Every structure is written in C-alpha cells, then in structure tokens.
Amino acid sequence: MAEKDADVQKIKELIEIMKENDLVKIDIRHGEDYVSLQRAQPQLLGTPMGPMLASAPGVPVMVAQTPAGGRATGQGKGEGLLEVRSPIVGTFYEAPSPDSQPYVEAGSHVDPQTVVCIIEAMKVMNEIKAEVSGTVVERTAANGQAVEYGQVLFRVRPD
Amino acid sequence: MAEKDADVQKIKELIEIMKENDLVKIDIRHGEDYVSLQRAQPQLLGTPMGPMLASAPGVPVMVAQTPAGGRATGQGKGEGLLEVRSPIVGTFYEAPSPDSQPYVEAGSHVDPQTVVCIIEAMKVMNEIKAEVSGTVVERTAANGQAVEYGQVLFRVRPD
Amino acid sequence: MLSRILVANRGEIALRIIRACHELGIETVAVYSEADRNAPYLRLADEAICIGPADCDQSYLNIPRIISAAEITNVDAIHPGYGFLAENTNFAEICRDCGIGFIGPTVEAMRLLGDKVEARKIAQKAKVPIVPGSEGVLANEAEAMKIANQIGYPVIIKAVAGGGGRGMRVVHNDVSLRAAFNAAKTEAEAAFGDGSVYLEKFIVEPRHVEVQVIADQEGNALHFFERDCSIQRRHQKMIEESPCPVLLEKDRQRLCEAALRVIKEAKYVNAGTVEFLLDKDNKFYFIEVNTRIQVEHPVTEMVTGHDLIKWQIRIASGEPLGMRQKDITHHGVAIECRINAEDPANNFSPNPGTITEYLAPGGPGVRVDTHAHQGWTVSPHYDSLIAKLIVHQKTRPEAIATMRRALEEFTIGPIKTTIPACLAILSHNLFVKGKIDTGFVERNF
C-alpha cells in the first residue's frame, strides 16, 4: 500500500520535473529498484525553430517568447516567486513621468492595490497594479520597452 | 490475489498518469518485481484509413494487408504456430496439376524440405518448400489465388 | 511601398498575408491570442506579439490592443484579412486617426457600402439592376405588404445590418408576411442591435455570382472576372469556382462592367467584391459589395494569374494599377473547397480538437492554403475553416477530376471535416453539369 502510493507520488513528481525541463526520458536505478519514464517526443508545436531554418538567411525570429498567463500571477520557475504580468499590449514605464521616481524598485513592498508601473496604449496611460503582496525582487521589463500581453514585468517574493 | 488486484490497480493508475502526461513508456523495477508499460507513439504510420477516406466514394483499398516477413517463417499470432510465407509474387497452386492431390493438407506433416505448393510467376512453376517442421494446421491461400511477397500460405504447428 | 505591416488576423489568411509580404520584401508583425501561441506561421513573421487571451473580444476583435500593438511595433499599415475587424468602419477610422494605414477601402466607402440600403442606391445611380424591393427601411407591416403586392410574391425580408442569413425571411403571401415581418425585425435587433429591415423580390433558385474588383487611389478600377459561389449551406459558401460555368462571354462582360460602375460610383479604393444574384435567364441583380478580400479570392488568382493580396498592398502603398482591363485575362477553371472542422453527420456542428493525422494533397494543379498541420489543435474559439483546397485546370471536367482526387487524398483526423461533404457535391451529377443554385445543397443533401 504505502509502497504503491509512494511509487505513484514519486512518478508524479518526476513527471513534473520532466515537464518543466522538457525531458523525454528519465531512468533511475537504486540498487535493485529501477524506474524509467518516457514521454512522447515533443511535436513540432512549441519547439524552437529547427536548425535548418535558423541557419537559413533571412529567416525571421519571434520577439518576446516569454510564456504569458492572463493578468493572474503565478509561480516563478522553481523559485517560489510571483509574477506581475502585463494585462495589455503597450509601452512600459516605470514611473508616472520622466522626472519622477519609479513606482517600485527591487526591495519595494507591494500589496494588490499598489501601482507598479504604467503601460501606455493608444496614448492612454494605464496604471498597472501588483495584484499580489510581497517584496519586489526584480523588474523584467526596461523603461520605455514595448511589452506584449502576458509578458512578465516584475517578480515578487510573497510575504 | 489481493496482491494481484493491487497490481492491476497500480497499473491502471500508471496508465492514467501516462495518458494525462503523454508518456509513452514506464519501466519500474522493485527488486524482483518489474513493471513495464508502453503506449503507441501517436503517429500516422500504420494507422488504418481514416473514416473520411473510407466513406468517400471511389476510394481504393489495399489488398492483402497481411504483414510479410521474408521467406523466414515466424510465430503465428499468440497461437504458437509457424507460418509458411510466399517468397515471391505469383499465383498459388496447391497441387502440381489440376488432377493431382494437393501437396499438403491440414494434418500433413512437413519438414523443411517438403514441397507445400507451387507459385507460378512468369509462366514458371516455383516449388515452395515448408522450411519448417511440423503439422499443417491450415492453408491460408486459395487454389489459383494471386499471392504477394510475404503472404502467409500455411500455418504449421511445430513438432 | 509599405515597409512593415501588421497582420490583424489569424490562421490561413494571416499566413497568406505574411507570404505575400515576404515575397514583396515587406516586414510583417503577427499578432496572436494565447490560443494561437504555437502556430508555426508566427515564426514566418518578422515579429509576433501576443495581444490577449483566446477570446476574440480580448484579442483579434479588440481594437485598442491591435492599435497598441501596431504602435509599439512601428508598422506603416495594418492588413485586416477577412472577418474580425475587416469590415469594421470604426477600426478603419481609428487606424486613420492614429496615422496607421488600413489596407482596404476608405472609411467613407466602407460606411456607404456597409449600409445595404445605401449600397442599393449606389447601384441604381450606376444603372446596375437591383432586385426590386422597398427603397429603404420598411416603416411598418402595412408598407411591407403594400410593396410586396406591388412587386409580387415571393419576397424576402432582410436586415439592413444583416449578414449570414440572420434576420432573413422568405414569404409567399400576405399571411406569412405578417408573421415574418416582426420575426425578422426581432431577430435583426437581437443579432445586430438594429431592427431595420427591408424587402426584396425573392429570386427563385438563383446563382450567387460575384465580381472581383480592384481600384487604385487614382480612380482606376479593374475587374478580375467573376466567381460562382452558389454552393452554399445556410448562406455559408462551401465551394467556389471561376469562371461561372453558365455565363456566356458577352454576359460576363456586362456583369463585370456593371460591377465596375458600382465601384466607381462609390469612389471605392482597394480590393472589393460586388455580389450579384443570377436568375435562370442569366439576368443579374446587384446585392451588395464586400469591402475586403474574401475567403475565396484564390480561385480568381488561379484563373487570372494575379496575386490579389499583393495588389491590396501595392494599392495601399499608393501605387497605381498600371495596366488596362484587356491586360487581365482568365485561363482555365479554378475551384475551391473550404475544408472546415465540422461534422457533416452532425448538422455541420464545429468539431474542434487536435489533428493527429494530416496528409495534404499535392501535385499538378493543386494549391493548399492552410495553417493546419499534424499536431495542430483546432480551437473552439474561432471559425472552423482549417484549409482551402484550390485546383486549377484547363477545363471544368478536368478541374473536377483534380479536385476529386485531391479531396480523396486529403487526410485529416480524427476530427471531422467537410471533406466528405465536398466530395459528395463534386460527385453529384448536377454539380458536374454546372446546374447549381444557392439552394442546391439544401435540396440535394
């Protein structure tokens, strides 16, 4: 029983690791014990450009490959950090005006209602709120940079 | 008994995990115990014709989908039978002439050198030998029938 | 020439526009919703930008997000494709106000022709026959009945703001008119937020024939002959061909010239389609103008050898057409089948899902326009078109033979598609004879 549950639990964990790291196969041997997991070879979807295309002249590349969620924040990769993502497409500004101090910096504490930046879209300055509580660890967009929907703007260590 | 049920339960769980996570293979060894599960790679190859094609008017079908080996005989599907396969393309005859008795019938004993039939190709009558020893269980080609390379002609129960 | 274009669309038409830009040496910016994140055609654009979640209202139909994407990527112009914002006058106006080119007609022409009553007036000014009917919005049931009796039953009631069959009713006598008038108004109000309806003579078993036109900014307008789009199911086109198999050359001439008169009267610019009904005596009646590129534009490309998307871009760049009507000729016969992810056995309901089997036809005379591939997931969020299969041959019987073999080759599974339905139509005796009209599919299948 316990052993069985342990197996299943372990396999689930391994699968998470495989997914996160895009592994297709894991083999583990502990003396007599042996576990091997194999996932389907990744399809074309989501794989980076093939080397043929990459080496061909004149082939375009995508900008901002960062995976996007909705406005919702989520777990940073294995670091326990939260992400503040752009809810719209536009230009990122860290401060209300060029002369002002940034809304937040690394070390600033934010709560869900804290304005963390402005994103300009169609001449409208949209104040973006943190929607999470914690301490800003890093800003991942540059001042004046174009950001797409779902792009990570800040990482926040939760309280 | 109980152990067996637990196994089945575990396997079911593992299969669910495989499906959910798109795994194609799991191997687990616990000392003497060993479990290996493998799912088909999702591929076009080898899949039967789609229903669309099958239902479309005027769509051709393949004859003789039987998998063929070389002249070598092999295990029949889970029945422990050997197969005598056609080494060439041609017309199958069970007897040396229309008036003769068949070379072999169900129940005949054959050895590797026994002639079991004739296959006519380009007006040449090719005597086909059993290449295995055993008792003929069934003939799978009809007299006068066109046979392709690798087609099963007889099934033989080994001695 | 424009140097950088944002493609405000998705799927096969986004890919089609990216291809044309690529061949013209123009940079492209693709926009995508989260549902289309993995679409391979995005890699063919010079830049790709996520504009929102799968829901169209928050992505492909969201004007501020698209304009904002255009601004941050510094494009000269936006190509709207078809559907989504392609016929949205408001969007075209915002583009203009923001100093971004809109690859399509002027705001004024879109507004004028988007109103079907106004469009009929334009046609009348251009001396192009229209279906007899009310000269505008019907005030009430009594007026409807009066006009119906003047022009004679059967008549059809249509929504002014309509499309796709909604708000339409065919009536054969005074009794049914009474019920239909109010039903159509209510449906139009619900569907379009505008309950205005008008009334026309109902043409029995008409063909749907449309003329492709392109006009440049200097006022030159040329036609690229006609398409016959009579194979429809519930007003949705399924199969289109060019030329129309029953038109004599002199009728074709008259039809195409009529289309040009409408376009010139409307001071139209860029690519557009003038739609007509063709009755059993080959008399044509103007219906409306589609102020955009159409799904079925490839059949015109195949018979004329002209790339219509490239023309749209050249015209939007300010280039003149630079050729004469006689320079545009048509050769052979082209047919297009729309391959939709729909289940014909289940009343053509959309059939989204992941394609695990995919084999496209090829060889001589075959063109495939698609963004689909093995592993592509057809999203329930968008329309069900997954591929356009186009063939071109010297004669109609040869084109039908090529289309049949191409459809038989085309393997898409496990999702259900319209391939078997198209094959059944292509094999139908009356289709082969060219004896089709807009009711053909509903009567025979």
Next chain:
Amino acid sequence: MLSRILVANRGEIALRIIRACHELGIETVAVYSEADRNAPYLRLADEAICIGPADCDQSYLNIPRIISAAEITNVDAIHPGYGFLAENTNFAEICRDCGIGFIGPTVEAMRLLGDKVEARKIAQKAKVPIVPGSEGVLANEAEAMKIANQIGYPVIIKAVAGGGGRGMRVVHNDVSLRAAFNAAKTEAEAAFGDGSVYLEKFIVEPRHVEVQVIADQEGNALHFFERDCSIQRRHQKMIEESPCPVLLEKDRQRLCEAALRVIKEAKYVNAGTVEFLLDKDNKFYFIEVNTRIQVEHPVTEMVTGHDLIKWQIRIASGEPLGMRQKDITHHGVAIECRINAEDPANNFSPNPGTITEYLAPGGPGVRVDTHAHQGWTVSPHYDSLIAKLIVHQKTRPEAIATMRRALEEFTIGPIKTTIPACLAILSHNLFVKGKIDTGFVERNF
C-alpha cells in the same frame, strides 16, 4: 485508353503517376517493398502488392517479380517512372513479350538512344550539332591523343555506358590524357561492366539545357520547350527552371526544333528529353536523349499547362497528340528545387531517418510533389529525394521570391535536407542574375 496500370516505382513519382491515373479514371496497382509498406500513397492505388524486401534488387529492380505482379493483377500496362527499370531495355522487351504495355518508348528507340555513340550518330544524321569528338569508341590511347590534338584541348573522356559522372575525365594536355585514358576505362569497366570510352571537346562552363518532347505512335512529335538544369552538384541536378533565362526566342526555337529532329530521326515514341550543352555564345551541342519522364518534368508542366504523365499514358494508349506545335505555349517562369535527405554540412551524404517535424509550404504559385509527411521514415535503401518544390510566377524575380519564401517555410526535421543549400543558391547574386553554368555550385559553395 488503358484501363489498369501497374506503377513500377516508389515515392513521389509513384504517387505522381497514381494521381494522373486517378484523374484520368484509370485503375492503378502499386507495388511496394517491405520498407515502403506503410506509405500512405499505397492507399490511393486501387490495389497494392508487396513484391519483396527493402533491397531494390529483390523488389523495385526485380524484373520477374514486377512482371509477375503485373500478371496476377491483370494490368494493361506498366509505368516505370524514372530510375529503377525506366531505361532498362531488357525490361521493356520482357513487357512486350509478355503482352504488357510499357509506358515509354519502343525497345528499339531505347536501345538506339541508350548507346551514346549511336545517339551521336542519330544527331548527326538529324543535322544537330554535337560536341566534336571521336566518332565512336576509342581503340586505344594513340587514337585518343590524335583526336584530342585535332579538336584541341580541353577534352573530356566519357564511358559509352556511363552516367552519373563515373568514367569521366577532363584533360588539358597530352600528359594528362595518357593517365586519364586508362583510369576512365578501368572505372567504366568497374561501374558498368563495359570499358568502352569516347572523347569529346570539353565545353568550358556550359549550361545544361534540355528539351522536353513527346511523340505519338503516328509519328507526330511536339516539343514542350526547354529546361535549364545547370545547377548541379557532381552531375546531380539540384535546381531546374524553365525557360532557360539566357535563351533568346529565336535561339529557343532553333534548339527545340533540333531536339525534334533527333526524336524523329530515332523514330521515338512517348515522352523523352533531348539534352544539350549550351556554351557561352549560346551555341548548343547535343549530348544524349533520356528515354523516360524526368524528375524535373513539373517545371515544364507549370509553364506549358500540360500534364506530361497524362500525355505519356494517352500516347501509350494509342491516342494521337491531336494538336499542333503552335498550340503549345509557355507562360511565366517555373523553378524546381529537389529536397533531398542529405546533409549539406557533411558533403551531402544521405541522411535517412524519421521525419518528426514536417510543414510543407503552400499558397499561390507553389506546388509540392512529395510522398513524405510527419512520421515518414526516409529509408537508407533508396535515393534521398523526399520532395520536389516547384514554383510558378509571371517573372523570374517573382519566381525566385516565391521559391525563397517557400523554402523558408518548408520545415523538415530532424533529418538534414538540401533546403538550406537550395536557399543559399536561390539567394546567390549570380543565380539571381541567371549567370550560372554546370560548374556554378562547385565553384561557389
């Protein structure tokens, strides 16, 4: 018309022939080796029959098995495609003896033109210029030297039975001639079992230009204009186009008429290709006749609008050409790239394996002839051609632009292909200018 044809080939050309038969309403029998058992094109044939293991000698090159397959499936005729048995006179003869039609020329014409020395004599009789050289097999080194000095160096020594560059040597003076003569004989003996060699003037930086012809059984012969196949690597064609970009219309006329004279002189029937070298002054010299359909036939199909495989079948059915030379016209420019499973970074060595990524290009002006798909395994047993990408546009610059974008779209992985090599050639300044010859690839890449 023939009613049932066996396709004695595999891969894209088998599929190509099945497609043509399908459109003509002719039944097909496909043969396959065990390696090709899962090929989807087999499902498009009316019958498919396994003829042997992967090894060609026991399957696609095995005459008794193919004849036997034809007999048991009751076909009228065999289409040999290209390669394998297509130019095997013995096979054609056995077909004839067995009362099975061979879709190709007569045994006599194949035998005559298969011998390069005889073929040169035919050309001379037809008053078609040949490369100056020995009037037949060289008896010995002394004769070789005498002739070399008569016509002037550089000269090239070639195997009578040769092909693919084996048994060939270019020599520039008496000293190198001595070594080369024996080396070429030895190589020819080893490669073809026939050490006979001949000698020709070596044309410096020639273009390879070939004329497509079709002759019917009544002695009518028509040409379908020329193809320029100068883009070669080690005598293997990589890219072909039509028309030849440097030929003036009057030169084209003369070239094509010369080709027809050869064909008529040889009493040729069915489709064939007359190959020429074109020197820097646009003077042409007959090389040989290929007595089969060629890999690159689609470029001719695109510019002329004629389906050459269908013509092969009609001719073999006894139909006359039924048209005149002036009925065959050419429009625009077509280019074909051969996509091989080869690793350009590793000296173009074959790169078999399973294709897990596959996205074919599409859209206007693009034709793809392939049997490959996602999941297809490229077998090490057969040649490495996996797809032919053909484009057709109004002008050569447009055709190049379309080919470039199509190559950039074409995704095949993880196996290595010639796509990047083709793209590099298409992007080369000299290719764009049309300044190419048969040494272009080796000099520039």
